[in-house]
Amino acid sequence: MSILRGNAIVAQSGGPTAVINASACGVIQEAMKHKAIGKVFAAHNGILGVLEDTIFDLGAEDRRAIEGLKVSPASALGSCRHKLKRKEDFERILEVFKKHNIRYFFYIGGNDSMDTADKVNNLAAETGWEMVAMGVPKTIDNDLAETDHCPGYGSVIKYLATMTMEAGRDTEAMYTTDTVNIIEAMGRNAGWIAAGTALAKRNEEDAPHMILLPETPFDNDRFLSGVQEWIKRIGRCVVVVSEGVKNPDKSYLSEMKGAFGRDSFGHAQLGGAAQFLQSAVEAQIGVKARFAMPSTIQRTGIHFASLTDSREAYLAGCTAVRLALKGENGKMVTLIRADTKRYRCITGTAPLAAVANGEKPFPREWIGSDGFSVTDDFIAYALPLIQGEVKPRMKNGLPEFVRFKKNYV
Amino acid sequence: MSILRGNAIVAQSGGPTAVINASACGVIQEAMKHKAIGKVFAAHNGILGVLEDTIFDLGAEDRRAIEGLKVSPASALGSCRHKLKRKEDFERILEVFKKHNIRYFFYIGGNDSMDTADKVNNLAAETGWEMVAMGVPKTIDNDLAETDHCPGYGSVIKYLATMTMEAGRDTEAMYTTDTVNIIEAMGRNAGWIAAGTALAKRNEEDAPHMILLPETPFDNDRFLSGVQEWIKRIGRCVVVVSEGVKNPDKSYLSEMKGAFGRDSFGHAQLGGAAQFLQSAVEAQIGVKARFAMPSTIQRTGIHFASLTDSREAYLAGCTAVRLALKGENGKMVTLIRADTKRYRCITGTAPLAAVANGEKPFPREWIGSDGFSVTDDFIAYALPLIQGEVKPRMKNGLPEFVRFKKNYV
Numbered sequence: 001m002s003i004l005r006g007n008a009i010v011a012q013s014g015g016p017t018a019v020i021n022a023s024a025c026g027v028i029q030e031a032m033k034h035k036a037i038g039k040v041f042a043a044h045n046g047i048l049g050v051l052e053d054t055i056f057d058l059g060a061e062d063r064r065a066i067e068g069l070k071v072s073p074a075s076a077l078g079s080c081r082h083k084l085k086r087k088e089d090f091e092r093i094l095e096v097f098k099k100h101n102i103r104y105f106f107y108i109g110g111n112d113s114m115d116t117a118d119k120v121n122n123l124a125a126e127t128g129w130e131m132v133a134m135g136v137p138k139t140i141d142n143d144l145a146e147t148d149h150c151p152g153y154g155s156v157i158k159y160l161a162t163m164t165m166e167a168g169r170d171t172e173a174m175y176t177t178d179t180v181n182i183i184e185a186m187g188r189n190a191g192w193i194a195a196g197t198a199l200a201k202r203n204e205e206d207a208p209h210m211i212l213l214p215e216t217p218f219d220n221d222r223f224l225s226g227v228q229e230w231i232k233r234i235g236r237c238v239v240v241v242s243e244g245v246k247n248p249d250k251s252y253l254s255e256m257k258g259a260f261g262r263d264s265f266g267h268a269q270l271g272g273a274a275q276f277l278q279s280a281v282e283a284q285i286g287v288k289a290r291f292a293m294p295s296t297i298q299r300t301g302i303h304f305a306s307l308t309d310s311r312e313a314y315l316a317g318c319t320a321v322r323l324a325l326k327g328e329n330g331k332m333v334t335l336i337r338a339d340t341k342r343y344r345c346i347t348g349t350a351p352l353a354a355v356a357n358g359e360k361p362f363p364r365e366w367i368g369s370d371g372f373s374v375t376d377d378f379i380a381y382a383l384p385l386i387q388g389e390v391k392p393r394m395k396n397g398l399p400e401f402v403r404f405k406k407n408y409v
Numbered sequence: 410m411s412i413l414r415g416n417a418i419v420a421q422s423g424g425p426t427a428v429i430n431a432s433a434c435g436v437i438q439e440a441m442k443h444k445a446i447g448k449v450f451a452a453h454n455g456i457l458g459v460l461e462d463t464i465f466d467l468g469a470e471d472r473r474a475i476e477g478l479k480v481s482p483a484s485a486l487g488s489c490r491h492k493l494k495r496k497e498d499f500e501r502i503l504e505v506f507k508k509h510n511i512r513y514f515f516y517i518g519g520n521d522s523m524d525t526a527d528k529v530n531n532l533a534a535e536t537g538w539e540m541v542a543m544g545v546p547k548t549i550d551n552d553l554a555e556t557d558h559c560p561g562y563g564s565v566i567k568y569l570a571t572m573t574m575e576a577g578r579d580t581e582a583m584y585t586t587d588t589v590n591i592i593e594a595m596g597r598n599a600g601w602i603a604a605g606t607a608l609a610k611r612n613e614e615d616a617p618h619m620i621l622l623p624e625t626p627f628d629n630d631r632f633l634s635g636v637q638e639w640i641k642r643i644g645r646c647v648v649v650v651s652e653g654v655k656n657p658d659k660s661y662l663s664e665m666k667g668a669f670g671r672d673s674f675g676h677a678q679l680g681g682a683a684q685f686l687q688s689a690v691e692a693q694i695g696v697k698a699r700f701a702m703p704s705t706i707q708r709t710g711i712h713f714a715s716l717t718d719s720r721e722a723y724l725a726g727c728t729a730v731r732l733a734l735k736g737e738n739g740k741m742v743t744l745i746r747a748d749t750k751r752y753r754c755i756t757g758t759a760p761l762a763a764v765a766n767g768e769k770p771f772p773r774e775w776i777g778s779d780g781f782s783v784t785d786d787f788i789a790y791a792l793p794l795i796q797g798e799v800k801p802r803m804k805n806g807l808p809e810f811v812r813f814k815k816n817y818v
Contacts, residue, residue, distance in 0.1 A: 016582045018575075045585055073575050075582035082585070161807055166427075166482045166709035169810060173425045173484035176454055176491070181705065199807060295701035296590065300575035304712050306806070386806035397715070397795035398570055398608060401578060 003036045003325060004130060006103030009055065011043035012138075013109030013116070014081060016074035016296075017152030018159070018305040018390075019313035020108055020138045024077060025069035026317020027106045027136065028058050034325055037104060044406060045078035046109070047116055050093050055100060056406040068402035070310060071392045073302035076404060084116055090123045098129060100409065106320050108136040111144060114332055115356035121330050134320040135332030135352050138313075140299045142192035145358025146350035147334035151316055152299070154309030154385030157196025159301035160185060160240075160294070161386070165200040167292060168207025168238045175236035180227060180281050180289035182239045183208070184274035186298060191215050191362040193298075194242035196382055198374045207238030210372040212273075214244035215362050218253055219371075223277070224284055226372055231287065241273045253277075303399050307388025312345050319347045343384035412445045412734065413539060415512030418464065420452040422518030422525070423490060424549065425483035425705075426561030427568070427714040427799075428722035429517055432545045433486060434478035435726020436515045437467050443734055446513060453815060454487035455518070456525055460498060462505050465815040477811035479719060480801045482711035485813060493525055499532045507538060509818065515729050517545040520553060523741055524765035530739050543729040544741030544761050547722075549708045551601035554767025555759035556743035560725055561708070563718030563794030566605025568710035569594060569649075569703070570795070574609040576701060577616025577647045584645035589636060589690050589698035591648045592617070593683035595707060600624050600771040602707075603651035605791055607783045616647035619781040621682075623653035624771050627662055628780075632686070633693055635781055640696065650682045662686075712808050716797025721754050728756045752793035 010027045012020055024042075031040045040058045043049030058066065069076055084090060097105070107117040114135045121133035137144050142153035164183055171181040187193035191213030200207060209230045212218065230237035245253045254272035274291035281289040316333045323331065331349035338344040366378040392399035419436045421429055433451075440449045449467045452458030467475065478485055493499060506514070516526040523544045530542035546553050551562035573592055580590040596602035600622030609616060618639045621627065639646035654662045663681035683700035690698040725742045732740065740758035747753040775787040801808035 012582070016579045048585060072578070074578035076578075079582040080585050081583075158806060162712050163706045163710075165808060165810065166711060167704075167706045169481070169483035169485075170425050170705040170709045173421070173488040174490075176457060176489050178705075183706075199805075202804075205812070290704055291702070292704035292706050293700075293702040294706060295576075295699055296579040296587075297572045297576045297592075297701050297703060300579045301572075302575060303571050383805060388806070389803075394798075395611075396608075396792060397567060397797070399574060401574065403614070 004103050004132060005036050005038070006101045007039040007041060008037045008104035008106065009041040009043055009050070009102045010077065010106040011046045011049060011108070012075040012077045012079045013046035013107060013113040014079060014138070015140065015299060016079060017138055017140050017299055018073045018155040018302045019151050019310045021069035021072050021076050022310045022313035023108045023136045023138060023151055023317035025066060026314040027108070027321055028066055030318040030321035031104070034321070036325060038101070041100060041102065041409065042077045046080040046082065047084060047093070048080040048082050049078065050096050051089060053096050054408060056404065056408050060407040061404050065402040065404060068393065070314065071302060071390060072401035073300035076402060083112065084119070090120055093120050094124055094127065094129055097131065103131045104324055105131060105133040106136060107133065108138050108317070110139040111356050111359070114352045118330060118352035118356055121352070132324045132329045133352070134324045134328065135355065136316050136320045137332055137334065140193060141187050141190050143190040143360050144355055145360050146332070146355050148337045149335055149385055151309060151313035153192065154306035155301065156193055156299050157199065157382060158306045158386035159304050160193065160298050161197045161200040162304060163294060163298070164197045164207050164238065164240060168200065171207065171236050171238050177288060178290050179231060179235070179287040180237050180239065182241055182274040182277045182289060182291040184291065184293045185240055185242050187242050187244060189214050189244045191242050194240050195362060195366070195374045195378055197240045198379065199382060199386060205234055208240040209237045210239045211374065212239065212241040212245045212372065213362060213367060214242050214246060215364060215367060216371045217248045218245050220280065222371070224280065227281060228285060239277065241277055243273050245273050302390055303392050305390040306386045307390050308385055310390045315347065323349065413512050413541060414445050414447070415510045416448040416450060417446045417513035417515065418450045418452055418459070418511045419486065419515045420455045420458060420517070421484040421486045421488045422455040422516060422522040423488060423547070424708060425488060426547055426549050426708055427482045427564035427711045428560050428719045429547045430478035430481050430485045431719045431722040432517045432547060432560055432726035434475060435723040436517070436545065436730055437475055439727040439730035440513070443730070445734060450509060450511065450818065451486045455489040455491065456493060456502070457489040457491050458487065459502050459505050463817060464509060465813065465817050469816040470813050474811040474813060477802065479723065480711060480799060481810040482709035485811060492521065493528065499528055502529050503533055503536065503538055506540065512540045513733055514540060514542040515545060516542065517547050517726070519548040520765050520768070523761045527739060527761035527765055530761070541733045541738045542761070543733045543737065544764065545725050545729045546741055546743065549602060550596050550599050552599040552769050553764055554769050555741070555764050557746045558744055558794055560718060560722035562601065563715035564710065565602055565708050566608065566791060567715045567795035568713050569602060569707050570606045570609040571713060572703060572707070573606045573616050573647065573649060577609065580616065580645050580647050586697060587699050588640060588644070588696040589646050589648065591650055591683040591686045591698060591700040593700065593702045594649055594651050596651050596653060598623050598653045600651050603649050604771060604775070604783045604787060606649045607788065608791055608795060614643055617649040618646045619648045620783065621648065621650040621654050621781065622771060622776060623651050623655060624773060624776060625780045626657045627654050629689065631780070633689065636690060637694060648686065650686055652682050654682050711799055712801050714799040715795045716799050717794055719799045724756065732758065
């Protein structure tokens with residue numbers, strides 16, 4: 001087998017995470033080690049940057065900035081939610097790849113991104129442009145098929161569980177006036193993130209007292225009586241609600257209406273579940289409730305991100321490059337929990353198409369019998385993913401993040 | 410002067426902070442050093458705990474738990490928002506003090522708490538119960554009179570500025586779909602907290618791009634054209650809005666109505682300013698906007714609290730005890746910025762009544778001429794307050810907080 005020679009491009013897609021830049025760092029640093037790879041480019045704003053030919057040379061960036069990706073949140077290369085639909089778009093991608101002699105395409109993202117990478121790669125094969133496309137998994141939602149867990153997930157649950165602990169102590173102090181607190185978790189239609197806040201609970205008194213998952217249809221009476229029971233037992237109740245919780249008729253608890261109610265993939269934009277429940281508690285139980293909506297803050301918390309997650313994100317990026325140079329193609333790197341007593345994460349691969357078309361729902365058997373808790377099996381699954389803390393670079397009391405110069409080629 | 414001998418009580422009041430427990434720790438550890446003080450009690454839930462005689466003996470608590478107050482957020486003694494109004498309530502307080510031979514009363518709180526402490530103390534003097542009442546300042550809002558700054562403030566702005574940096578990078582990555590992000594800051598009618606997020610901005614590209622303070626009446630046209638200018642300049646806009654921003658007619662931008670719209674002091678409960686602005690941006694500019702409402706999460710972030718703030722909170726607690734034993738009475742400990750080139754914080758005192766009846770508005774001269782920024786003088790004021798990080802005790806990847814056994818006496 002002769003090694004394919006040419007330039008490489010890396011791009012990031014979809015919602016940012018605390019550690020997606022660690023994956024980019026892995027791709028970039030590994031790619032720069034190999035002679036078969038000439039230049040290492042970045043597409044600004046994911047696939048949009050390829051379409052628009054806004055591509056910059058990572059070789060022109062400071063090596064310290066590249067290393068700093070490990071401690072910088074969100075997508076330093078820029079991201080997008082852009083679904084390629086027209087055949088001309090895919091042809092345009094290949095045209096740009098040819099222009100810059102791009103033979104290696106590393107796409108860091110979720111299932112929509114894997115779909116895009118797969119389709120570009122297939123068109124390249126059909127039309128005779130020799131190239132390799134490899135995917136690097138990324139999503140806070142943890143719902144990608146074929147991988148034990150997703151880079152980004154460990155950090156979001158570590159941070160959101162910490163927020164829940166801290167805000168939980170606030171409610172514990174203030175329960176005589178602010179009796180109920182409702183925190184809204186991201187995660188779309190999968191309960192992985194909301195479930196992860198259960199890590200905050202070390203004994204009965206600790207928050208969260210109730211977790212509402214999208215996998216359990218909302219039942220107003222059961223919710224309210226659950227809250228009332230907690231108030232009776234310990235004087236307060238902290239609830240974590242997933243943004244994707246649905247009514248029995250499959251409508252979202254509180255769906256955002258209007259022109260911006262759907263993203264370009266047609267997914268409903270969610271928000272307001274916590275506020276909805278706050279009103280329900282105040283009106284129907286008659287105690288004061290607060291709510292918090294950390295929104296994108298939860299997914300970019302590098303200042304308290306999981307070191308395990310960050311290292312695995314970096315590993316996934318490096319591995320994608322190494323495998324590409326060993327002849328793998330059309331695959332996403334997966335994370336595998338090695339069958340060892342102590343947690344150990346190794347890598348594998350899955351076809352891009354399998355990830356694109358699959359999903360990994362939160363297992364029903366990990367939902368507690370009351371419908372508002374998770375089982376010990378879930379805790380055993382999640383706990384290793386939040387170990388250790390990323391230490392950001394600090395300057396004048398605040399973190400310091402990198403930003404690329406972006407010399408467009 | 411003969412030293413007053415008897416027991417001491419410490420209580421916490423009002424909204425929690427990341428470091429109010431550090432002040433309690435200072436009071437408790439210092440009080441336990443002095444022979445004139447017999448037992449050191451805590452009132453559970455502030456003055457309510459005195460009224461209801463739910464008082465526990467801190468001497469029965471593990472010394473490691475007391476030390477752990479320094480790294481535990483919110484009010485470990487319990488807090489309340491309870492305004493004493495009736496003369497019988499004040500008499501009841503003294504009755505409970507007499508029952509437990511309480512001669513030293515240390516109240517950690519804001520101006521309402523200083524008012525309570527002052528009134529209890531005055532009634533004691535009138536009725537011949539010899540005692541000392543000392544106040545320890547606490548408020549994230551930083552609006553207490555007589556003190557340069559308030560314990561709790563440095564931590565809330567360090568954390569909220571970090572959130573703004575991180576969420577700002579999210580918007581920077583996603584601006585092609587999520588162009589505007591609006592983060593709601595606490596702070597009631599004072600802009601101190603929202604202003605503090607300006608520390609996140611190191612250059613033009615950095616968030617926050619606009620800060621809306623309660624001191625500047627809201628002007629819809631100026632706001633929208635400001636956002637549009639930023640979008641034109643850098644493609645995005647991150648806004649920090651204070652919950653207390655008001656319309657020119659003095660009504661809040663978005664006031665919570667209904668039965669729980671006011672707390673027991675009659676203060677309006679605020680919320681929803683960010684959501685209001687999100688709707689305005691989407692409807693009137695036609696780009697997608699997100700909003701975040703970290704709510705109580707922002708004030709309890711011990712995992713990234715300011716070490717400077719924590720140490721000053723502890724110092725204020727210790728100092729209250731030391732001064733009480735030196736014969737001071739009816740005073741609140743204040744923080745003074747020593748007239749030195751490098752930041753140095755020393756303590757002073759102010760009469761409880763002066764704090765109770767005063768306030769410290771955000772200085773108008775520290776608001777930028779555009780109405781959406783702050784001046785370098787404010788930055789110079791705030792920057793020393795956020796230096797260093799508190800390191801929480803960690804257990805299994807998450808912080809570990811203390812909780813007292815509470816042996817009621």
